Amino acid sequence: MWARYADFKQTLFELITIGYEILDGRILNTNSKWLAENITAMGGKVTRMVTVGDSIKDISSSIREALKRKVDWIITSGGLGPTYDDLTLQGVAKAINRRLVLNKTAYEMLKERYRMLAEKGVVESPELTPARLKMAMLPRGAKPLRNRVGSAPGVLLKYGKTWVACLPGVPSELYSIFDEELKPLLLKTIRKVFRIDKTLNIRKVAESSLAPKIEQIIRKYHGVYVKTHPKTIEGGISRIEIQISVMSNKEEHAIEKADYVEKIIKDIVVDMGGELEATEH
């Protein structure tokens, strides 16, 4: 009756985060969550997130692995700044066998940026020192993405059929470049997919009792994804959140399918003696 999941072709993304401060457990990787949320909302699918340290070897191996998996997009965050351990572009260049060359547009962006910072007295001189010039050294063929919030431009390039975008690790800079520079291109290239998500909160049914019935639904109705999240057991009453996702190339099909699956699951829960909690929609 309904198309299989496999019938929907989604644009695939891998997110690579660069920075020892994440591997150390010093900071939470909120950049990946933010990117994933935005990509998912646009109809894209993040298939893997990887975090590596500020090491050319680890950065390039993570890029190479993602390229081998033939994803449509690789988005990196972190490691674009002026310091000796900002190594992302060196890692990317190594992975795709391209040289780092001075990019004129990036050079102009940085010249303008440091002229402004010097005027404001933030830096003592507008001079493009080697550390600052480093941010204009992009892999050959790459295009800089204007950074309206900080100094390091983002970087965009294509390798085979894969787009590679490198964004800074400072969240406000990442958000800005993504929204203003990358999003228009993403919206043009991402394959359209309509996805409907529904959440049911139920009580008094154990996840392990529900599991085989959910499995039957998934097997019967392809193109439907159902996940149960056990919540705390309070006063001997188990609570489960059920996430229903359905996807289709046509919006009306997705809505119809989601309503139908929701109804089936509600009926099962009630049949098992469970209770439905009120949910916001």
Next chain:
Amino acid sequence: MWARYADFKQTLFELITIGYEILDGRILNTNSKWLAENITAMGGKVTRMVTVGDSIKDISSSIREALKRKVDWIITSGGLGPTYDDLTLQGVAKAINRRLVLNKTAYEMLKERYRMLAEKGVVESPELTPARLKMAMLPRGAKPLRNRVGSAPGVLLKYGKTWVACLPGVPSELYSIFDEELKPLLLKTIRKVFRIDKTLNIRKVAESSLAPKIEQIIRKYHGVYVKTHPKTIEGGISRIEIQISVMSNKEEHAIEKADYVEKIIKDIVVDMGGELEATEH
């Protein structure tokens, strides 16, 4: 004068998180941060974090990649529960070419658990249904790790020289199994490393001006890691957090080295006209 970084051998970890809810951007990967923080505090080093979806293919490929890199430990989180899309153990079994077999100890743990849940009225029957039994099917040779908070036991096995530990995704269960079951083993096997971290907060020096001087220090004093984090520019004044980490096999060497490097950096900042802010130690 001081030993090179390379002289310190650290126990290496890769963390693999399993779950589409992270790739979707629905939830933040706090488990990896928590694990990394604890591992770092014990002297271990997390070299990579990977998140994949609830797919046997993706789980097994991420395990295989980590095994190829010959890390000492792989710790997975998520995908151990009773539902059809809890596929971690199938992925691990596939990666290391072992069968899933009913583990007697895990079976006893689950029997005891569901007897207790049925007594409390949380589940209607203590019966070990196929979905519940699934949690006792471990890769051959694996050992279950008692879960005092939830149902699914953790799993521990060794493959070649690499330990593989699989923990549940529910944070409270992950914390409990890590602290009570895994930590004693980790403390026994992790190579001792003393690490001193210092943080300096400075003002009125631009990161790009400081970068080349920091680089000189790193090149001169091997075994020392310095990272600068630019903070917001407020009213035209740039602020930078400088993280200094030094490591050694001997505690007194680490302390001595850290004090020395801190002094050098403070002198440089003052020479450049910058200011030091008060820092908590």
